[in-house]
Amino acid sequence: MNVKARYAAIVVVLAVLIGAAGSYIGMQYFGVGKESPTERLANASQGAENFGSLSEEEQKEFIENMAGSTNLKKVEQAYGVIKDNALKDVDQQKLVEGAIQGMLDTLEDPYSVYMDKETMDQFSQTIESSFQGIGAEVSMVNDKVTIVAPIKGSPAEEAGLKPNDQILQVDGESLEGLDLYEAVLKIRGEKGSEVTLKVDRPGASEPLSIDIVRDDIPLETVYTDTKTINGKKAGVIEITSFSEKTAEDFKKALKKFENDGMDGLVIDVRGNPGGLFADVQEILKQFIPKDQPIVQVEDSNGEVSRYFSDIESKKDYPITVLMNEGSASASEILAATMHEAGGYELVGTKSFGKGTVQQTIPMGDGSTIKLTLFKWLTPEGNWIHEKGVKPTVKVKQPDYFYTNPVEIKEPLTFDSNGEKIKSIQELLKGLGYTPGRTDGYFSEKTKAAVEKFQSDHQLNVTGKVDAETAGKMEELIVKKIRDEENDRQMQKALEVLFQ
Structure with a gap:
């Protein structure tokens, strides 16, 4: 044969x-x-x-x-x-x-x-299943295992992992020299088991130690909410990744909002690391008229294929798209297409920047090569690889959204300085206290702010930042970050929607 x-x-x-x-x-x-x-x-x-x-x-x-x-x-x-x-x-x-x-x-x-x-x-689990692990998507960047985005509600998100964190060690064992999959297998594990990651974070003076308890990670990818601003009702659809049922769930959510008479729509792909090409296509086909491509794909020979919808016109309500540095690949396709082919505003910060498509080729004995075969291009033919998609309305979250966890071995005290103190000052400022300087020098005002914080939260008032004090600050900051009223990007997206 x-x-x-x-x-x-x-x-x-x-x-x-x-x-x-x-x-x-x-x-x-x-x-x-x-x-x-x-x-x-x-x-x-x-x-x-x-x-x-x-x-x-x-x-x-x-x-x-x-x-x-x-x-x-x-x-x-x-x-x-x-x-x-x-x-x-x-x-x-x-x-x-x-x-x-x-x-x-x-x-x-x-x-x-x-x-x-x-x-x-x-790695043979199917895309529609749940899995066990810490719940983050990673990439290899400059030979370092790098967090693209933690999954919504995952142990990784709960522990505070952020986009662009680089994982240096797993349970004290270096990842240097390992390929992506070898590293991932060390990080994965059964539900209930604990793993300690040593993480290098941009802006931090020294690596962080982060403990995470692994859990089941269900692949629910579509979440909805309703916001009201100036008497107008906006539907919010958050897409956390693009998996097998994402397009179907998105269509159901959109139809319900439309039947309920929403005045506008916000599509939120912040922290969305990507996923299935077919699903992002199906979502875009609901918004982009057939006279413009929704995405283009170029192979190694330079042959370009263009993908189109079959709808005649745009929706009759305004739309904005929310994105950030954790939005990657398929979510970048959505953002770029909604702007270039749909004329919709993009609110947030610049995206991750991945413009390639991989496919896997079996070698006949159970082993596999995963190979980059395509570039994906925006409707206007732009390749965003390592560049990202820029927002049309740039909005950063408050500074305390970007603070680093502080690992305290010895208490931080007056007249000392360093990156840890700078982080503490940012935490205090974010919690409404006035540390004075925020450059990492432990001043008299910083000491007074620490004492006030300790007094307000029934801690031993010493003016020194020990592990208990730092832990309480981080706990309250996380709570504040999760308060929707502090989400500047969402507030701006709603403002732009109805301006």
């Missing part, structure tokens, strides 16, 4: 990923294909049975045929020399996998990686 002829355009697919990192800590999205950009993405939800239905021998023949036209004599020669002559015992499987990983490393693409069978088995 000629496996190559029969299956040259068919590769197993679970789902096309256009998420920022390609890896939830606890879950993985997958997708592969060999057709044109349009065919590969359009057929992404089909074909899993095609490759999987082949016998093991047929799968092996297929893989060999795919590589048969390439001159691999040098690689074969190196393999033989090492296997036959190396002083140390040689694990032949590791030699092969090392060669594959080495080829991928030359691409200098953090999103193109090799997963051996064991790793793949641990």
Whole structure:
């Protein structure tokens, strides 16, 4: 049987990923294909049975045929020399996998990686399921495992992980030299187990130690709320990621708001790390008229495919989109398209900046290569990779939203200085106290503010910041951050909506 002829355009697919990192800590999205950009993405939800239905021998023949036209004599020669002559015992499987990983490393693409069978088995959960872990999506940035965004309501969010945090150690073990999936497997774990992450945070003078208790992470992705401003009613739909049921749930929420007679809509994709290409398309098709593309996809040959809706006109109510530095990939598609093709305002801060699409290719033995195959482009043809999407209305949250947790080993005292004291001063200021200077010097005014805080919260009044005092400040700041009245970005989005 000629496996190559029969299956040259068919590769197993679970789902096309256009998420920022390609890896939830606890879950993985997958997708592969060999057709044109349009065919590969359009057929992404089909074909899993095609490759999987082949016998093991047929799968092996297929893989060999795919590589048969390439001159691999040098690689074969190196393999033989090492296997036959190396002083140390040689694990032949590791030699092969090392060669594959080495080829991928030359691409200098953090999103193109090799997963051996064991790793793949641990990432084989389907996209509609829940999973266990800390609940954050990560990427490899400058060889560092970097948080793209914690999932809404997850242990990672509760513990205070933020976009752009870099994970240096897991339970005291360095992640240096590990690829993304090896690192993720160390961070993942069963519900109820605890993991300690050493995190390097931009703006912090030294790494932070963050304890997180792993839990079940359900993939509910659509949340709704209603806001009233100046007598007008706005529907708010928050999308936390794009998974298998996101578009369906979004349509239901939108229809209910429209039936209830809302005056405007806010779509909130802050902290949304991305997800399925098909779902963001389906959502955009409800808003963008058919005369403009909703997104474009370019392959390695420069061939561009454009995707369109079939609606005649825009909605008859105003819309704004909320975004921030944790909005990545599929959520960046939504934001860019709503502005460029829909003319809607984008409120918040610049997005993450991921403009590539990965798909996974099985190697016939349970292992998989995840390879970057496409660029996605905005309706106007812009590539936002490593640039991000800029808001049309820039709004930052209050400074205390960006404060760092303070790890106290020895109490912070008057006439000392440092980044920890600067963080304490920001916490005090955010809680309504007046620390005077906020440059990290522990002044008399800072001491007085600490004493007032301790007195107000029934703590031992010492004017020194110990672990108990710092912990209470952080607890109150988290509560304040979660108070919707302090969400400047949402307030501005509503203001822009009805201006």
